[in-house]
Amino acid sequence: MNNALVDNSVTSMLRMRMLILAIIGLALVWLGYSALSVKPEASFNDMIPADHPYIENYKHYQKDLADLGNVVRIVVQSKHGDIFDEHFQEILKQVTDEVFYIPGVNRDGLKSIWTPNVRWQEVTEEGFVGGTVIPDGFDASPSMLDQLRTNILKSGQVGVLVGNDMKSAIVLAPLQEVNPDTGKALDYHALSSQLEEKIREKYEDNNITIRILGFAKVVGSLIDGAVSVVGFFALAVVITFIMLLVYSRCIRSTITVLCFSVFAVIAQLGVLSKLGFGINPYSMLVPFLVFAIGVSHGVQIINAMIHARQLGHNNHQAAVVAFSSLFAAGITALISDAIGFTTLMVIDIGVIQELAIAASIGVAIVIFTNLIAIPLVMSYIGISKRAVEHSRKAELNHPLLPKLFTRFSEAHAAKQAIVVALALLAVGLYGSGFMKIGDLDAGAPELRPDSRYNQDNAYVVDNYSSSTDVFVVMAKTENQQCVAYDNLTWIDTFSWHMRDVEGVQEVKSVVDVSKLGIFGMNEGAIKWYGLNRNQLMTNASVAKAPPGLINQTCSMVPVLIYLDDHKATTLKRVGAAVEKFIADYPSDSLTLLMAAGNAGIEAATNQVIETAQLKMLIWVYSVVIVLCFITFRNLRIVLAIILPLMLTSILSQALMAGLDIGVKVATLPVIALGVGIGVDYGIYIFSKINEALKQGKSLAQAYNFALCHTGKAVAFTGFTLAIGVATWVFSPIKFQADMGLLLTFMFIWNMIGALVLTPALAWLFGLGKTVKSEE
């Protein structure tokens, strides 16, 4: 950046400092007001890749599939006995009634053994007979309970609505995405709270356990968990305050930096609210980052002012020096952060894009609140004398950083550093080969494995027949042709093809209903089990098909593939098997479309993430490289800054593999964030090295100069950023903990890389020599 331009703008800003501060102040008040209305949210649609063909197919049939997708399962479990007990049945009845009245529940589809749409059936001399599962005039007498047991067995609901061990029963409530009365979208958080209050709290007692499962409950838990993260923010602020104070020994500047960093967060939330975004469990990370970035840039300014004061400048002059010496580097660093985050927009997943927008906005705000406002404010209030004294003493007595790190710009230590870096690179490359795509844990992977939700989920997986991981393939036909014999044989052949795939437990579709119906119509003689070419018989066999297995126009049949788990390898295998069937058995009348169900959607997400990972890395590195090049106009400097970042990226991939953290919606942005912020260290250090080199100093001297001026601030920044995100490790939300862990790792390693590897690479590329010879 042109020095004269920087100096000019700095001078004019200082001249108008009153006006600028007033404008920034007013803007903060205005944005702070709208920040009050920002709400936590979690939307299903934002977590999935909207333009992926799987999702487009799913969206196209979303209404037809409603019954399969968005349901809440409430398990009423008897702690001591079984379900054949008066108290248990009374509770089950009350829960069924209560759920009926919870807003958002599709009442027609509500099912439990107490609802009239769940029936038993048998074949007699007169044909089919049947009835409701609960006998008429049920009074919980031993004979009635016996009758109930018989009816349940005949109803085929064991493993579906009644546990295999007869110790629990399920109330199944399909949800309506849109409230038909108000036209408003379903409020998952409210629904989740109602389920807690009206069901779990009300009916759990010494004999009854209530377990609640479903996407709505996951979202509820996510929002609750995300809110608890607010406490971590307070913790991060307190720790940062102490660190700043210890570092600067100046309460005035400490409070100034903290206040403006918090202002930046508030303003960022205000802008989000103005743009109509809420804050979701993913973008929850952004305020922490904005705060940490704000603090780190504030520290650079305070640091520069202390140095200026040591040289004898007064407070106003010191502010001017700090402002003008850091403005270019600061702007470059922040813009590269912001653009680095923006590259996340290439990923077609709503929450990641929201995170990108939120982070870019936050960083842009930091330019005003911290890079501009802090030096202006400091020009008024100044640095305390004590701080200047402390810094002078510290530098005289313990020039710790220069002593430790200067050597890395000299041959001996530089060689060692490069050898170690190469060794780490080898380890990292080897380790990152084991990195996996997608979620690796069972249940709701967003939450911790030992969370209440995942315990409930494990109970259902253990005690009911169907897996909770469902991959749905939609078989599309002409209108009214969905149960044509030729189409059913195709679907049946497909079903068996899928049953052969490792990881597939069971495959269900209207084909099974037809086979059961055909032997049912033939007096229950199971030898009739099979599809029948007699279309009249086939039509009759599916007449009683449960809703959701055929769509209204009979042009689509969902095939439900129940899986062992939703690991990426399983999902990939299933997807590949479907593709293979489509290739091996081409049909004129039937098209198999992937994919719905939680596993189908996750498969789409994994595919997007797998391709996005490389794309995102290329984008973020390209942007950072271009920006560094514009700033330094020297390819070797750019390499000295970028190569350590790449090493960190590779090492963090290896770390993910080692800790069994998959590449997923939550962890994908972390590498971009790490690179975007990590580049700051290198930029600050090199702006000082460059300054010294231009004065004709050797590389070692230049690096020593940089360490004296900015090294402490860089180290400090590394730790501030790390602390800001490290508190996340304790989040009740699994992916937030993963994000916190990885970011902490990246911030620390990037700092070490900048202090050790950047000078070593500068030595390797012969930076000092050439600059000298050029002059």
Place this chain on the structure above:
Amino acid sequence: MNIKVSLFAVVSLIASTANALELLDLPSAQNRQANKSVLLAMQLSSAGITLVGERGHIIEYKNQTDWQQSQSPTSVTLTDITQLSDGSQIAVGHDGIIIRRTSAEPTWQKQFDGYQLTKLNINNIDTRIKSLKQQLANTTDEISQEDLSYAIEDLEFAREDADIELKDGPNKPLLSVTTLSDDTLFAVGAYGTFLKSSDAGQSWQLEKNKLDNPNNFHLNAITTGRNDALFIVGENASAFASYDEGQTWQTMELGYHGSFFGINADSQSSAVIAYGLQGHIAVSQDNGHNWQLLSQQVPVSLLGGTIHNGTAYLVGQGGIVVSLAINNPQALNIQKHPSGAIFSDVIVQDNTLLLSGQHGLARLPIAP
């Protein structure tokens, strides 16, 4: 030349438009879950147990756990299996399929299917129409004339149905197969289908005219009793016996108007047991001449059975297993297999009941 070309054109037209899977001729695919499929009947052999079931699955258990899937030429449901004196095996199933495996030809081969059955039925109908029309021409009695006209009309409707079947493909399952000591084979099935083979299952003749089954009720089961007596039971109390190796048949009266799904004869005595809808059981102690209907004690339909050392074991819906002493049939012992699966066949091996049905093969120790 012209004929050849046009024939080729027709064939290729069918191949391109009729883009459908013909399950009858689609070889059954190997499947890691085939042992859990619906397996309907089983046969003890020297090599182990052979089970047949849905999707043309043929599963062989060498011991309790190790199984393998035999190559099967079809993907339609197989419903029953039997064995000839030389160890050859015959299985029957849906859409009229009959397949066979012999020592000379150890992979299963299709011998017969519903397309042939439809043609046999059409020939049979045409012959009967022709003969009825002749009778009509020769008779002067008005009442006989009217009866004959109705009978001809019925047959003409049946002929129309058969024509549709010829076009759309067969849909009549064969449900049961049995052999005589001279390896003559009999198979029964839906809508009164009754077939016989005198060449070890290679070719089959339609024998339905030998049974008095004017309503074409389903014939659910056929079994061979003492001295090569043959018994058939079916829909709506249909029951037939033959004591001359299937030459002539007589109707049996079992004392219940509903359907029977199975019948078994004791090899050591003259006891025969038939069972069916709603748990009805009928027992004969004199090779099927006289029958006694037991009081109804079983709440669900019974679908398969066997007699072993004087005890009959009957299985059916809801995992039910009924055992009774064949010579003292009043005291029934009723058990339920914990799976609650529907079973359709049972055999005794090493004091254990082997049960085949809804979820494949299951085991139940025999209560002492």
